[in-house]
Amino acid sequence: MVTVDSAALGQVLDSVELRVGIARRVALTAGDLLPIPSGSATLVYIVSGALSGHPPLTTGCRLDVDRAAQLVAVDDRPLSAALVSGDAFLTLGRATIALEAEADADLVVVDLEFSASATQLTALLPDPITVMSFDALEPAAAALAGSMGPAGPPSCPVRQGDPVICRMMAQTVLLSVIRAWAANGCAPAGWPSVSKDPFLDRVVEAIHEEPGRDWTVERLASIGAMSRSVFAERFRSAIGRSPADYVTEVRIDAAKRMLAGGRSVSETSRVLGYASDEGFSRAFRRRTGMTPSTWRAAQLTAVPA
Known part of the structure; x- marks a missing residue:
C-alpha cells in the first residue's frame, strides 16, 4: 500500500478552498442519465441505488472495508463498473461523463467552483476519483453529504447565511473524499508533488x-x-x-x-x-x-x- 505523508496530505487539504458549493438532490429511475459536462467540477454521493458510468468507470481505487474490524485494504481487482449506496464520485471536469441509473437512485450532486488554488488541486489529483465505501471510511462526512440538498418544498424559505453554510458543508465533504482516496492507499507513489521535482x-x-x-x-x-x-x-x-x-x-x-x-x-x-x-x-x-x-x-x- 502506498503511504502518504500526513503533513503533505494536510498541506494539500489546507490549500483546497471553494468559492461555491451548491448541493442538489437528484432522483433517477432505472435507465435515467445524469450528464456531467466537461469544465464543471462535480461531486456525487450515492444515497441509494446503483449507477454505471459512460464511459465505463474502469479506473480508480477499489477498497475492501471490514466495518467490524475497521480495517481497510486496497483491492487489486478491476474497479467495479457500478457505484452503489455509500460510494462517492468526484470529477474535476476534464472530460464529459454521464452516470446511468441501474436501479432507482437517490443522489446528492454538488456543483463545485474552486478558488484560485484550483490550479494546484487539478495538478495533484487524477480525474475522476471514485471512492467506494465512502460511508464506511468517512461516516461523519457521508452522513453530512446525505443530508445536503433541498429537503423541503420549493417554497421553503431560504435562511440568512445559507450560501456560506452550504459552501462549508460542501468543502468538508470534498476534503473527506480526497482524504479517503489518499490516506487509504489509492494515491500513486510520490503523491502529492506539485511539480514532480x-x-x-x-x-x-x-x-x-x-x-x-x-x-x-x-x-x-x-x-x-x-x-x-x-x-x-x-x-x-x-x-x-x-x-x-x-x-x-x-x-x-x-x-x-x-x-x-x-x-x-x-x-x-x-x-x-x-x-x-x-x-x-x-x-x-x-x-x-x-x-x-x-x-x-x-x-x-x-x-x-
Whole structure:
C-alpha cells in the first residue's frame, strides 16, 4: 500500500478552498442519465441505488472495508463498473461523463467552483476519483453529504447565511473524499508533488508554510539549491506561472481564509508581509475584483439573493 505523508496530505487539504458549493438532490429511475459536462467540477454521493458510468468507470481505487474490524485494504481487482449506496464520485471536469441509473437512485450532486488554488488541486489529483465505501471510511462526512440538498418544498424559505453554510458543508465533504482516496492507499507513489521535482516541491512547501515571508527570487532559488536564472525557468515550466505570481496567489488565498475567519484587514496585511494596507488592498483587488474590506463583509454577513 502506498503511504502518504500526513503533513503533505494536510498541506494539500489546507490549500483546497471553494468559492461555491451548491448541493442538489437528484432522483433517477432505472435507465435515467445524469450528464456531467466537461469544465464543471462535480461531486456525487450515492444515497441509494446503483449507477454505471459512460464511459465505463474502469479506473480508480477499489477498497475492501471490514466495518467490524475497521480495517481497510486496497483491492487489486478491476474497479467495479457500478457505484452503489455509500460510494462517492468526484470529477474535476476534464472530460464529459454521464452516470446511468441501474436501479432507482437517490443522489446528492454538488456543483463545485474552486478558488484560485484550483490550479494546484487539478495538478495533484487524477480525474475522476471514485471512492467506494465512502460511508464506511468517512461516516461523519457521508452522513453530512446525505443530508445536503433541498429537503423541503420549493417554497421553503431560504435562511440568512445559507450560501456560506452550504459552501462549508460542501468543502468538508470534498476534503473527506480526497482524504479517503489518499490516506487509504489509492494515491500513486510520490503523491502529492506539485511539480514532480523534489527541489521545487521544497520551495512550494516553504511558500505555503510562511506566505508572509519576504520571498525574493534569490531566496527561493537558494531553498531549491539552484541559480536564480535556472530556478525561475524551472519554476515557470513546472508550475505554470512565475515565482512572484505564485507567492501572491498563496498570499491571497491565505488572506481569504483569515478575513473569513474575522481577522481585520490591517492584521491580515501585516501577517502576510505587505508593507501597507494600501498595497495589500491593491493586490487583493487585482485577484478578486473586490477590496479586502468588501470581501470580508460579504463573507461575514452573506445573505442569499
